[in-house]
Amino acid sequence: MTEQHNAPHPASRLWGGRFIGQTDALMRRFNDSIGFDLRLWDADIRGSIAYAGALARAGVITADEAAALTRGLRAVHAEFAEGRFEVKPDDEDIHTAVERRLKEIVGEVAGKLHTGRSRNDQVATDLRLFCLDAIRATQRALLDAQSALLAQAQSHIGALMPGYTHLQRAQPITFAHWCLSYFWPFARDVERLDDCAQRTAVLPLGSGALAGSPFPIDRAALAAELGFSLRGVARITQNSLDAVSDRDFVAELLFCCALIGVHLSRLAEDLIVYSTAEFGFVTFDDAYATGSSLMPQKKNPDAMELARGKAGRLIGNLTAILTMLKGLPMSYNKDLQEDKEPLFDSLDTLALALPVAAGAIRSLKVNAARMRAALDPAMLATDVAEYLVRRGVPFREAHHLAGRAVALAESKGIALSQLAMSDWQAISPRFDDDIAQVFNFARSVASRDVAGGAAPRATQEQIRQAEEWLDARRKL
Numbered sequence: 001m002t003e004q005h006n007a008p009h010p011a012s013r014l015w016g017g018r019f020i021g022q023t024d025a026l027m028r029r030f031n032d033s034i035g036f037d038l039r040l041w042d043a044d045i046r047g048s049i050a051y052a053g054a055l056a057r058a059g060v061i062t063a064d065e066a067a068a069l070t071r072g073l074r075a076v077h078a079e080f081a082e083g084r085f086e087v088k089p090d091d092e093d094i095h096t097a098v099e100r101r102l103k104e105i106v107g108e109v110a111g112k113l114h115t116g117r118s119r120n121d122q123v124a125t126d127l128r129l130f131c132l133d134a135i136r137a138t139q140r141a142l143l144d145a146q147s148a149l150l151a152q153a154q155s156h157i158g159a160l161m162p163g164y165t166h167l168q169r170a171q172p173i174t175f176a177h178w179c180l181s182y183f184w185p186f187a188r189d190v191e192r193l194d195d196c197a198q199r200t201a202v203l204p205l206g207s208g209a210l211a212g213s214p215f216p217i218d219r220a221a222l223a224a225e226l227g228f229s230l231r232g233v234a235r236i237t238q239n240s241l242d243a244v245s246d247r248d249f250v251a252e253l254l255f256c257c258a259l260i261g262v263h264l265s266r267l268a269e270d271l272i273v274y275s276t277a278e279f280g281f282v283t284f285d286d287a288y289a290t291g292s293s294l295m296p297q298k299k300n301p302d303a304m305e306l307a308r309g310k311a312g313r314l315i316g317n318l319t320a321i322l323t324m325l326k327g328l329p330m331s332y333n334k335d336l337q338e339d340k341e342p343l344f345d346s347l348d349t350l351a352l353a354l355p356v357a358a359g360a361i362r363s364l365k366v367n368a369a370r371m372r373a374a375l376d377p378a379m380l381a382t383d384v385a386e387y388l389v390r391r392g393v394p395f396r397e398a399h400h401l402a403g404r405a406v407a408l409a410e411s412k413g414i415a416l417s418q419l420a421m422s423d424w425q426a427i428s429p430r431f432d433d434d435i436a437q438v439f440n441f442a443r444s445v446a447s448r449d450v451a452g453g454a455a456p457r458a459t460q461e462q463i464r465q466a467e468e469w470l471d472a473r474r475k476l
C-alpha cells in the first residue's frame with residue numbers, strides 16, 4: 001500500500017505507546033470517527049471541565065492544575081464556538097482532538113486530565129449530554145407543530161367534512177376534529193421524550209474503561225454539576241461495565257424519532273390526499289410546494305411527500321442501532337462507535353421535517369365549501385339506525401333496517417335522503433315523517449357530543465384541553 005508510507009506512526013496517537021508497526025491508511029479512515037463526532041465538542045468540553053474539577057476535589061491534581069485545565073478547555077471551547085478550531089490529521093475522534101489542542105494551549109498538564117478516565121466513559125457521557133439537548137430541541141419543534149394544528153382547529157370548528165375509515169366516507173366530522181387528531185399523537189411524543197430523558201440523564205463518568213476509577217471521584221457531585229438529575233436528585237450509573245456499554249438511551253431516542261416520523265407520515269399522507277384536485281379540501285402555500293420541470297401546470301406537495309418519505313430513514317436508523325447492539329459482548333466494543341451516525345441523522349431529519357410541517361400546516365388554505373360538498377347523505381345511515389334505537393329498536397336490528405334503506409336507495413339510484421315516506425314505512429312502520437330531520441350533517445356532528453367526540457361543543461372542550469396541555473408544557 002503506497003498510501004501507508006504517508007500514514008503517521010501510531011506513536012503520535014494517544015494510545016500509541018505499545019505500537020511499533022504502522023496503522024494501515026485505510027484502517028485509519030475506517031477507525032476514525034472525527035468526521036462525524038466533531039459535533040460532540042460542546043458536550044465533550046463541558047464534561048472535561050467538570051471532570052477537571054472532580055479530579056482536584058479528589059486530590060488527584062492540584063487546584064492550580066485544575067484551573068489551568070479549565071482555562072485551556074474554555075479556550076478550546078471558544079475556538080469551536082467561533083469556528084476557529086482546526087482538525088489535524090492525527091485527530092482520531094473528538095476526544096483526542098480536544099486533548100491534543102488542550103496540550104498545545106496549556107502544555108504538559110493537559111496529560112493529567114484523562115487520569116482515571118477512558119474514552120469509553122467519556123463518550124458515553126458526551127453522548128448522553130448531547131441527547132439531552134437534542135431531546136429538548138425536538139420537543140420544542142413538536143410543540144410548534146402542535147400549535148400550528150391547534151390554530152387551524154380553532155379557525156375551523158364548524159367546518160364540516162367527511163370522516164374516513166378505510167379511506168371510505170364514514171361519518172361527518174369537522175376539520176377542527178381532524179386537526180386535533182394529530183395534536184395528541186405529538187403530545188404523546190413529547191411525553192415519551194420526557195420519559196426517554198429520565199433514563200438518559202444518568203452519569204457514566206467515573207466508570208473508566210470498564211472497571212471503574214481507582215481515584216475517589218465524587219460521581220454524584222459530577223452528576224449534579226452536569227445536570228444528570230431527576231427531581232433534584234443526582235443520578236449515576238450503578239455498574240461500570242453496563243455504564244460504558246449501555247446505548248439503550250440512543251435506541252430509545254431513535255424509537256421516539258421513528259414514531260414521530262410515523263406520525264408525520266400519516267399527517268402528510270392525509271394532507272397529500274386532501275390537496276388533490278379530486279378532493280380539493282386544502283391548498284398548500286407556494287412556500288411549501290414545488291413545480292414540475294416538464295408539466296407547467298403542476299404544483300406538487302413536496303414538503304408533505306418528504307415528511308412522509310423521511311419515515312423510512314427514521315425507522316431504518318432505529319433498526320440499525322438495534323441490530324448493532326444485538327449480541328454485543330459486555331462491555332465496550334468499537335461497534336458502539338456506530339451509534340452516532342444514525343442518531344445524528346434522525347435528529348437532523350426531524351430538525352427540518354418538523355418545522356417544515358409546522359409551516360405547511362400553518363399556511364394551509366382550507367376550502368370548507370369543497371369539504372362540505374364531499375358529504376353524502378349515505379354517511380348518515382348510522383344516524384338512521386340511531387333514530388330507530390331512540391324508538392326502542394335494538395341496535396342490531398336498527399342497523400339491519402338502515403342497511404335495507406341504503407340498498408333500496410341504491411337500487412333506485414337516489415340519495416338515501418330522497419326515499420319516499422312509503423319506502424321508509426315499507427322497511428319499518430317505526431319510521432315517521434321526522435326521519436327527514438335526520439338528514440342534516442351539522443345536526444349529526446352536533447349529536448356526537450361525548451367527551452372526545454366530533455361535536456363542535458366537545459371540540460371547544462378539546463381545544464381547551466389542548467391549550468392547557470401546551471401551556472403546562474411551555475411553563476416547564
Ligand code: ARG
Pocket residue numbers: 033037093119120123332334336337
Ligand atoms: N470514538 C469512540 C466511540 O465513539 C470513542 C471511544 C473509543 N474507545 C476505545 N476504547 N477505542 O466509541
